[in-house]
Amino acid sequence: DGGITQSPKYLFRKEGQNVTLSCEQNLNHDAMYWYRQDPGQGLRLIYYSQIVNDFQKGDIAEGYSVSREKKESFPLTVTSAQKNPTAFYLCASSIPQGYGYTFGSGTRLTVV
Amino acid sequence: AQTVTQSQPEMSVQEAETVTLSCTYDTSENNYYLFWYKQPPSRQMILVIRQEAYKQQNATENRFSVNFQKAAKSFSLKISDSQLGDTAMYFCAFRVGETSGSRLTFGEGTQLTVNP
Numbered sequence: 001d002g003g004i005t006q007s008p009k010y011l012f013r014k015e016g017q018n019v020t021l022s023c024e025q026n027l028n029h030d031a032m033y034w035y036r037q038d039p040g041q042g043l044r045l046i047y048y049s050q051i052v053n054d055f056q057k058g059d060i061a062e063g064y065s066v067s068r069e070k071k072e073s074f075p076l077t078v079t080s081a082q083k084n085p086t087a088f089y090l091c092a093s094s095i096p097q098g099y100g101y102t103f104g105s106g107t108r109l110t111v112v
Numbered sequence: 113a114q115t116v117t118q119s120q121p122e123m124s125v126q127e128a129e130t131v132t133l134s135c136t137y138d139t140s141e142n143n144y145y146l147f148w149y150k151q152p153p154s155r156q157m158i159l160v161i162r163q164e165a166y167k168q169q170n171a172t173e174n175r176f177s178v179n180f181q182k183a184a185k186s187f188s189l190k191i192s193d194s195q196l197g198d199t200a201m202y203f204c205a206f207r208v209g210e211t212s213g214s215r216l217t218f219g220e221g222t223q224l225t226v227n228p
Contacts, residue, residue: 033215040121042203042218058215088155092216100147100205101216103157 023091135204
């Protein structure tokens with residue numbers, strides 16, 4: 001079945017460490033997105049990519065980095081510069097023409 | 113910039129009854145799409161219903177329907193015959209245009225609880 005796979009489901013980070021969240025899709029979608037969700041809040045856009053080797057900052061890109069070397073993959077690195085990284089992270093992909101996104105099941109990141 | 117506002121942080125409804133969730137948005141665009149997503153306790157985002165702005169007819173999907181008022185920039189979701197499985201956070205979202213990379217902008221969400 002086609003879909004988006006995010007891993008790991010739960011991730012713990014020590015202060016000062018960089019961590020990478022994986023997002024893989026087999027839907028052949030061109031565009032991919034990373035959102036952050038804090039408790040009781042909506043989704044805020046971190047980064048998005050419309051095509052391979054290209055990506056744009058969203059609303060809260062500081063302290064995060066991404067790469068898009070393959071169409072299927074869009075990993076997100078949470079760097080030590082992100083001061084409050086504890087959150088739920090959702091990856092999504094889409095096709096054109098006004099359809100919604102397909103979402104992964106998310107990664108819960110906790111700083112310990 | 114596009115904004116989406118959901119003015120009801122929490123709502124509750126009795127099983128089998130009908131509930132309406134509100135959403136307003138702001139945009140200067142003419143070609144756009146509106147969505148309602150459901151996020152149950154599993155936190156998986158599930159698309160509930162979609163509306164094209166150029167269509168006057170309100171979208172329906174089984175027990176879910178919308179009231180789309182383009183001039184008022186309003187997009188409410190009506191859930192009929194509410195079921196316990198409808199308990200979830202509901203997000204209204206907005207997307208401009210036809211390109212693959214156009215972003216979804218989300219509201220803050222409404223937590224709906226269906227009581228037995």
